[in-house]
Amino acid sequence: MLPERHRQAIAQLQQxxxxxxxxxxxxxxxxxTLTAAFRQAQQLLENILQLGDGDVSPSLVSPLQSYLTEIHKQMRLLEMDFRFLQTSRQTATLQTRQTQMRSRVATLIGYCKSLLDK
Structure with a gap:
């Protein structure tokens, strides 16, 4: 099981x-509002990455690092999607970006849920 401070931070990121x-x-x-929520998610991820894995059970260190690497990667991709969304002028482009971002956010939520189940 993950240490409580990791669980709380990951649960907050998920929310x-x-x-x-x-x-x-x-x-x-x-x-x-979207920008504020996105920036908050980025900050929470940075806080999680700074927690380290010193107090994590040795059997969970590798899976935790793998998930956090994937979460970090998906957040970077989400940041690119977010930048494209901000510059979208046409409705069709905006909707496409929204769909891409929703999919990426759903993936991130799934990773958080998987970590919390550990």
Whole structure:
């Protein structure tokens, strides 16, 4: 089982991602609120990465590192999607970006759930 501080941080990241996902389903995106939620998710991930794995059970160190590597990668890709979304001018392009971002956020939420199940 993951240490409590890891579990709390990952649960908080999951909640932020779920909030972000809800915002991405809205027809009229509020880019300011979306930006704030995205930045919060980035900060939470940085906090998780800084926790280290010193107090993690040796049997969980490798899976934890693997998940965190994937989460970090997906967050970087989400950041690129986010930048493209901000520059989207046409409705069709905006909708495509929203769909891509929702998919990526769903993947991130799945990773968080998997980690919390450990």
């Amino acid at each position: 932020t991602l779920e909030h972000l996902q809800n915002q991405l389903t809205e027809a009229n995106l509020d880019k300011v």
